[in-house]
Amino acid sequence: MSHSNISIFIPHVGCPHMCAFCNQRTISGRQDIPRGADVGRICAQALSEVGDPGNTEIAFFGGSFTAIDKDYMLELLNAAKPFVGGEKFKGIRISTRPDCIDENILDTLQSFGVTAIELGAQSMCNHVLQANERGHTSQDVAAASSLIKSRGFELGLQMMVGLYKSTIEDEIKTWNEIAALGPDTVRIYPVVILEGTKLGQLYKSSEYKPFEFDSAVNLCADFLEDAKRRGIKVIKLGLHASEVVEGQALGGFYHPAFRELCEGRIYQKKIAALLGDGCRYGEISVPARNLSKAQGHKKCNIEYFRQKGTQLKIVPDAMQTESVKLIERR
Numbered sequence: 001m002s003h004s005n006i007s008i009f010i011p012h013v014g015c016p017h018m019c020a021f022c023n024q025r026t027i028s029g030r031q032d033i034p035r036g037a038d039v040g041r042i043c044a045q046a047l048s049e050v051g052d053p054g055n056t057e058i059a060f061f062g063g064s065f066t067a068i069d070k071d072y073m074l075e076l077l078n079a080a081k082p083f084v085g086g087e088k089f090k091g092i093r094i095s096t097r098p099d100c101i102d103e104n105i106l107d108t109l110q111s112f113g114v115t116a117i118e119l120g121a122q123s124m125c126n127h128v129l130q131a132n133e134r135g136h137t138s139q140d141v142a143a144a145s146s147l148i149k150s151r152g153f154e155l156g157l158q159m160m161v162g163l164y165k166s167t168i169e170d171e172i173k174t175w176n177e178i179a180a181l182g183p184d185t186v187r188i189y190p191v192v193i194l195e196g197t198k199l200g201q202l203y204k205s206s207e208y209k210p211f212e213f214d215s216a217v218n219l220c221a222d223f224l225e226d227a228k229r230r231g232i233k234v235i236k237l238g239l240h241a242s243e244v245v246e247g248q249a250l251g252g253f254y255h256p257a258f259r260e261l262c263e264g265r266i267y268q269k270k271i272a273a274l275l276g277d278g279c280r281y282g283e284i285s286v287p288a289r290n291l292s293k294a295q296g297h298k299k300c301n302i303e304y305f306r307q308k309g310t311q312l313k314i315v316p317d318a319m320q321t322e323s324v325k326l327i328e329r330r
């Protein structure tokens with residue numbers, strides 16, 4: 001049975017920093033701040049509707065949960081707690097900043113049934129964190145991660161790809177260090193530059209020039225593949241359309257099917273390795289359920305190889321493994 005969340009959005013209240021990419025300043029005041037009574041009502045309704053509460057978590061997302069006013073945080077947790085455990089929901093997820101975690105906070109979270117903590121790491125390069133005004137270091141990410149794991153919480157790490165001053169090498173270093181921290185889950189967000197942010201200003205003045213879109217797809221495809229090898233679940237790759245504040249995206253790496261692009265790129269690389277150079281015709285088999293992934297978004301892989309002079313045929317294989325097999329090459 002697949003996992004699901006009852007998502008409750010906590011806007012930027014009390015966040016101690018204003019990161020260069022964050023648009024919360026422009027949208028603050030236009031969003032309702034949920035009170036404990038709202039949380040109770042949402043949870044009660046969800047409990048009556050969700051088919052598998054044992055696989056469902058109450059998720060406080062947005063902002064920095066452990067940086068909000070303590071009374072307000074306790075109000076929200078108090079309201080959620082009665083809906084956790086037994087026949088009810090599996091637990092509570094929260095997202096926060098790495099410098100807003102310590103033993104006392106973890107004691108509080110544990111006592112209310114919080115089971116998973118997601119940290120916005122964003123980069124593991126201090127010059128990138130500084131340039132994007134994150135207000136914490138990569139050492140904070142490492143320290144908070146090990147504390148969270150040592151206390152038995154599920155650890156989630158979020159990274160952003162293509163931030164101001166970040167190079168391809170910085171992205172690879174960030175991924176390797178994030179993966180080495182042993183998270184259970186990761187969210188990978190290719191940067192979307194929003195109006196009303198410091199990044200937006202830097203972009204408009206041409207001081208910030210993100211690398212090519214294709215490079216972002218390549219990197220994220222590699223990270224997705226590596227995560228699978230390491231047993232790390234990628235619960236998000238790219239923003240959903242609804243998360244891009246309408247009309248506020250100036251540039252960056254938004255695509256409505258970003259994950260699909262990356263899955264297609266993984267297949268493109270595997271197929272290229274099997275066909276090698278100088279191939280005019282290649283026939284490949286892939287598991288039937290992965291046929292469209294192998295063809296790529298809007299069959300872009302077929303077109304990619306056609307432009308390289310290769311007529312590519314991809315056929316379904318009845319086997320349900322991940323393997324890609326070469327059937328014919330000439």
Ligand code: SF4
Pocket residue numbers: 012015016017018019022023024062063064097120
């Ligand atoms: S920590 Fe999160 S909520 Fe706070 S400014 Fe940065 S991105 Fe926005």
